[in-house]
Amino acid sequence: MSIVSCFSLGEAHLEADVEPRSLCSVGNKLSRDVYVVWSLGASIRKELSDMSFEQLLQLKEELGTKVYNEAIFGESSMKNNNFKRANKNRPREMSSKVPVSLLSEVVPVKKVVPRDPRFDTLCGEFNEKAFKSSYSFLSKVKQQELKQLKEDLKAEKNSIRKEKIRYLIQRLENQEREVERLEHKEQKKQEERAMQIQLLREGKKPQFQKPVEKRLLELVDQYKELKKSGKLKKHIEKHRKKVMLKDKKKMREHNQIVLGES
Structure with missing residues (x-):
C-alpha cells in the first residue's frame, strides 16, 4: 500500500467521524506509514486530546513510542550541532550543556593504597632477633x-x-x-x-635430632616445669577431659554412620 493510498484511507476514517476507541483498532489494519502520515495533522492531535488516559496508553502500545510522541507533540526539531573549527588554529567549540556524571572527579585524588609491612617487600625481611631487641x-x-x-x-x-x-x-x-x-x-x-x-x-x-626426639624432649621439659609449679595434676585432668570429649565425638559419628547404613 503506498503513502498516498494510506493517506486517503486515513482521511476517509477522519471524515467518517470515527470514535476515539475505533482509532486504537485501526492500528491492526493499517500499516505503520498511515500513522506516520496521521501524526502530521493537527486534527489527529485534537481528536487524541479527547481520548481517555487508558485509550491513550492502548494507542501508544499499538503505534509505538516514537510515532505516538510525534502524534502528540509533533516532530522533534532537534538541531544537530556540528562543532567544527573554522580555523585549525582556533580552539575546538564544545557545547556547555553536556551532562556531567555524578561520579565524575573534578579534582583527581590519588588513590590511597594500604600497606602492610608484614607482606611488603619494600619493608625488608622480618628479623625476629632484631625485633625482640628493638621492642x-x-x-x-x-x-x-x-x-x-x-x-x-x-x-x-x-x-x-x-x-x-x-x-x-x-x-x-x-x-x-x-x-x-x-x-x-x-x-x-x-x-x-x-x-x-x-x-x-x-x-x-x-x-x-629427629622431630620425634625433639618432641619427646619438649614433653619432658614441660612435665618438669608443671611438676615444679604444682600444676601437673590440673594439666593431666584437663588433658584427660580433652581426650574423653574427642572419644565421645568419634563414637557419636560412628553410631550415626552405623544407623545410616542400617
Whole structure:
C-alpha cells in the first residue's frame, strides 16, 4: 500500500467521524506509514486530546513510542550541532550543556593504597632477633600493667568489673608464659647449634635430632616445669577431659554412620 493510498484511507476514517476507541483498532489494519502520515495533522492531535488516559496508553502500545510522541507533540526539531573549527588554529567549540556524571572527579585524588609491612617487600625481611631487641621494653610495660591490674582487682567491688580484670590478668600471664616458652625453645636450639659447631671443629660428625626426639624432649621439659609449679595434676585432668570429649565425638559419628547404613 503506498503513502498516498494510506493517506486517503486515513482521511476517509477522519471524515467518517470515527470514535476515539475505533482509532486504537485501526492500528491492526493499517500499516505503520498511515500513522506516520496521521501524526502530521493537527486534527489527529485534537481528536487524541479527547481520548481517555487508558485509550491513550492502548494507542501508544499499538503505534509505538516514537510515532505516538510525534502524534502528540509533533516532530522533534532537534538541531544537530556540528562543532567544527573554522580555523585549525582556533580552539575546538564544545557545547556547555553536556551532562556531567555524578561520579565524575573534578579534582583527581590519588588513590590511597594500604600497606602492610608484614607482606611488603619494600619493608625488608622480618628479623625476629632484631625485633625482640628493638621492642624489649614492651615486656617491662606489660609487667607494670599486670601489677596495676592486680592492685585494681583487690580494690574493685563490682563483680562484673572484677571478672573483666581477672580475664586481663590471665591474658597477660598467658602471654608471659608463652614468651618464656619460646625463649627457652630458642635457647635449646642455640645450644644444639653450638654443640654441632663444636663437633665439626673437633673433626667429628654432627648429630642431628629427629622431630620425634625433639618432641619427646619438649614433653619432658614441660612435665618438669608443671611438676615444679604444682600444676601437673590440673594439666593431666584437663588433658584427660580433652581426650574423653574427642572419644565421645568419634563414637557419636560412628553410631550415626552405623544407623545410616542400617
